[in-house]
Amino acid sequence: MPELPEVETIRIGLSRLLPGLVIKAVDCPNPKSFVAGAGDVRSFLLGAKVLSVKRRGKVLLIELSSHYSLVIHLKMTGQLVFKGSSVHFGAGHPSKSLIGKLPDKSTRVIFSFSDGNKLYFNDQRKFGWVRLLPTTEVPNIKFMQKLGPEPLESDFNWQVLKARLSRRPNTNIKAALLDQTVIAGIGNIYADESLWGAKIHPQRLVRSLSDANIKNLHFAIVAVLLMSIEKGGSTDRNYVDADGKKGSYLRFAKVFRRDGQRCPRCNTEIIKIRVASRGTHLCPHCQKLPKVTGK
DNA sequence: CACTTGACCTGTCCGC
């Protein structure tokens, strides 16, 4: 579930904690979670200092002084949690219980730093991965090259959104929003929330959308992503930030996982359907399907 | 080529 706001929240947390730390050891309880290129990986990891923590779409980039970078994709259940060696949590601190239990059976990679701090990559379903790549090659790997624009960059306007969507004219708008080559960073939660905000039915074909629709959608995407970052992201099942804390966005969500509840705009009951083989939440009154557009 | 579906995994929940 980590989508752009969750990954950005983790990035903000890690960029407070990691820069300047020197990697002392890396353990991989699940070797498949760590994909290293050819050559002696250890020499580019051990003794390397963390320079910065960046994000592209849903991917985290940890740049090291060895001219290599750690590239991390959390997929659905990945977590990156930092455990300080000398941090004292007050009673009832939300992260105390989780952090205290690390490592656990979902721990896939452990980074140990020379000052005793540790960074845990936990991933229940093992879909996520960590790669070590030369920093200059990171933008050249296929995954990165195919990514669409960053929706929170200042040059992402409605005309850009329209141009990107034109790559997928015959699919439904929900599938297009989930396509990372169209726009980077949107997943199931923010696709549903953005479409509700723009009053667009998820099954509308992309080519049926008017300019006004696309302007509304652009506005909704940016607003929803910014609001979620402000709330620390969404915790649906197991997302936590770098401090082990959950996000609160879902308390403010309008439709996601609110089937059976009332639309805050028109009081109609929110429904859940399947679109692009994903659970999809919408208000059937605010988000109407114009005619018989397939499916 | 454009688009959709299944596989990758594990934990949880639901019905029998």
Next chain:
DNA sequence: TGCGGACAGGTCAAGT
């Protein structure tokens, strides 16, 4: 209580 199966959903490979 236990068990089978559906479901969760990001991305790539395979299928239509």
